[in-house]
Amino acid sequence: MRPRYYTPNEVLAHSTLQDIWISFLGKVYNLTPLCEKYTGDVLLKPIVAEAGKDISHWFDKKTKDIRSHVDPITACTFPYAPHGRFVHIPPPCPRTDWANDFGRPWWKDDSYCIGILSAKTRLIKIINTLTSQENVIQVCSEETMKEIESRYLTWNEHADSYTWKYNGVNLDMNKTLDENDIKDEDEEFYKLSMTDDEFLPAIHLYFNDDLTEA
Template identity: 65%
Template structure:
């Protein structure tokens, strides 16, 4: 099975406009750009647009994965609880002739919008290019293996795969995560000691190999 792609909350947050809108909820990341394009101009998009780039897990019941509900004080019926306002695919409070429920799955249950998972814990690491002495600090997902972190680093060095990655002199297993490679996340220790984590980021050293990777 293919590994899911992991995203940091920061990555989700930059997709915050109508023509490029992501949200996260219940541990997954959704690209709602096609939904917003399809319903462009619909007033029911407003709550979604207002939440662009944010986590909206509080809209949903963690057990069922569906919308939270409550008893409507007027109708005494159980309905979707939408204090942020009714949105696309949520039925109206009262029967309405213009309400069509032939859309299939509501968007929050439609996996076609899901593009990956939201990282449960992100961390920063320092990458030191031993050939050029260039240093870059990047935020990564704790769930990612080193190959996936390498892909992130390609934004700074397109030949990232032409390096041997080491931590404390030991070659890293690129199929394993940072923790699995012995690169501990010491955030809690630094927090308890009142130390700034950014001043003590683990350094991964990259040693250039003989052949450049073709891109």
């Protein structure tokens, strides 16, 4: 099964203590169970403060572990937590009240990982030729048309009853926008100082009935 892709805006929508997502190093994590487990613990504060955001800057990209620093007093290497020590980070000095029997730290626990953060999102316009309804939606560039169709169900629950076309050509629903030759021209618009929002690729939906060719 393909991993699910998420936009930064989707991650941002989950930014409360009762529903907290974060992203780092290209993946999306649901830390709600972690917050429930450590309810009331002050060590949750730095994590909650970053709810809905990307915290890749907390990590060493090579080791994929928390960045470290050398304590100038003890000369020992410790995790670098400039915003305050957080859950599963050991204290700077030996303490008898710190339980280290939690197993894998949360940032190495794949059970919290729910998908991949899109490296590039795109806006596309979907036009229903049956109703003339137009919708502009944000999608992940890595998604197949079938996955984009799933996003569009919010506006049209019968989306799979339509043939999807671009420039009059049927789209392969198992391929991405780029693979269907719907190119991302954001960079070109930027170079030309043009607003890409005004030149969105338009995908036309044709209802499949006895009079409509698929």
